[in-house]
Amino acid sequence: EADIYQTPRYLVIGTGKKITLECSQTMGHDKMYWYQQDPGMELHLIHYSYGVNSTEKGDLSSESTVSRIRTEHFPLTLESARPSHTSQYLCASSVGGLSPLHFGNGTRLTVT
């Protein structure tokens, strides 16, 4: 049913590595979002985008960066991963306005 895809599903990497978490949606949604969620905890918005070439930081400070070169693609990059980045990262999209958000199944990142 979901038309929003995140890869990889799980990732274990060493400290200092550069990584990119992929998020793609096939629904033509203009608005996309990245949330960070620790196990059993709240979701925190870290980045969002209104459309191509538009990106904004969210409510939670994050050392990650995002880009939006194509409508369907909203990758998140960590230049130098640290153990404090260990978390689940959830991508979402919406048509805009008050329409519901559609979420991917997330990437669970572990930095050793």
Added chain:
Amino acid sequence: DAKTTQPPSMDCAEGRAANLPCNHSTISGNEYVYWYRQIHSQGPQYIIHGLKNNETNEMASLIITEDRKSSTLILPHATLRDTAVYYCIVRVERETSGSRLTFGEGTQLTVNP
């Protein structure tokens, strides 16, 4: 956006109705009430939303009090697959900041056989 308060956990017997409450006493006139749920290790799933009238879809019903300070999500015949964390969120679209959802801690619903 207004803050919401939900009980941290609830239990329900399989086949019975699950009634999940949410308080949003500071809600303003143009804020909608949304419900999402998150099954373990998956992304949140949209359930239903409303402004002031009661709403029903294939998943659930949403009852909003007349003063809009609280609401109840009703799963009419809960199944084991409804075990999840349920989030109640109030939300308004802003031109300057876009529509963003703030997820609180939610209610862990456990449906028991």
